[in-house]
Amino acid sequence: MSELLFFSLLNGIVTGLLLFMLASGLTLIFSMMGVLNFAHASFYMLGAYFAYTISLYVGFWLGLILAPLLVGVLGALVERYGLRYVHRWGHVAELIFTFGLAFLIEEVVQFIWGKETKAYHEPEILQFSLFTFFGQDFPAYKAFMLLVSIAIFIVLLLILTRSRIGLIIQAAITHPNMTAMLGHNVPLVFMGVFGVGCALAGLAGVIAGPALGTFPGMAVVLGSIVFVIVVVGGLGSLTGAFVASLLIGLLQTFAIALDYSVSDLLAVLNISVDAESALRDLWALSLPQVAPILPYLLLVLILIFRPTGLFGKRET
């Protein structure tokens, strides 16, 4: 039991921090645009595909650096020549634009790389078991994912709270007009934040590609979860995104690891269920079976009981 808890905890943190790399960019971009960027997870997918192609020529490590940069530049261009132009027609137009962009990227990815999963693997140097605990291996690549995510989290935190550019970003997000009138180039800041947000999503894709698979559906798989995180954490709140990322990461891994059903719970409570009852299928549902819907269940509960999210301040 203890090894199960230990590994679920580790895996949950790995997943959670990976999700945070996407959610942090998404929530920052939401704060400044006022709309959710539906194409955010598409940049995550592009990161994986770019890194895959780059790794074919120059190896994994250069891909790890170049792919996020490429995705970041692409993101900045999308903001500068797409979103900023669409912005004048309001939020609905922006929303539809990012929605369309997500479809476009998915089609382009299928067009260039095809529909099948790509053989994008972790580098050989990381293909070993870091340690064995109660007979279960913990792959070194997961530890690497963990390290990269933590490093990114610390760098992001330091930039946002300790540096002057971080101050300007925070001011530009909450008071764009006043910040501009103090002489700061707010549109440039927005383009930068959008670009860096996309680059972070790209980096998440690069390191998740080998672990979770590089296929055209990977954006959709993660995209909806990231929206859940941003809403649960509170729209625009970085702290909220962090807490919610870990929460969802742990929720998902523990739900898969713990093979219990409602009838098990009822048995503990000494309630017997009629084996012929019409609801017996419901009672027999095990946690791993319902694991995929748990984040959305959490989303619904949060929207009912705390519509602003865990750390959100906005009413809408």
Add this chain to the structure above:
Amino acid sequence: MLEVKDLHAYYGKSHILQGVTFNVKEGEIVSLLGRNGVGRSTTIKSIMGEVAPQGSILYRGRQIAGLKAHEIARCGLGYVPENRDVFPGMTVRQNLLLGIKDMKVEGRWKMDDMFDMFPNLRNRADVDAGVLSGGEQQMLTMCRTLMGDPDLIMIDEPTEGLAPKIVEQVGDLLSEIARRGVSILLVEQKLAIALKISHRLYVMGHGHMVYEGTPDELKANEQIRKEWLEV
């Protein structure tokens, strides 16, 4: 220094500024007087590019109408909004730092100058700006703009809602600003302050200037005061 000619501005369909013409010379303190709603704040906002201006705004010979707000600020214009727009959630020190446009250029104001003039701000340098009193927030907004080293500072209603003692402090700061060679365009309700510190005054009514003169001339002109200023 600042030459505004036939300036028009709209909020939606309402025509707020209907041909505003005035100027500020180097080193001058100029006040913009008038009742609420005649377009004094809008005048400053359109000079800063926050409200889209139509007409000519020359700053040191350069046409700034149509430039973006940050470009206008970098020409050397500073703006202190009337709503005391501090950045809450950031400390007093961080607010002041955000006023600096370029860390490499040394301006005529240092953070210590601000703290010397307003010891209150020094004592509360690491306090969240959102919890300061109204007067302290007003000081902070003015100091923040000064940190950007403007050559002309436009201040919207700095004394509104402040206690008499703090109003006096604001007056002192305005004199100090002028002493360091910064021109001031002041939007003010309190006639006493404006008369005391200004070199010239304009009176605004219904979207355009209705009077221009020195403090002494305005003091002598009871008709203008009755018609456009007194409530």
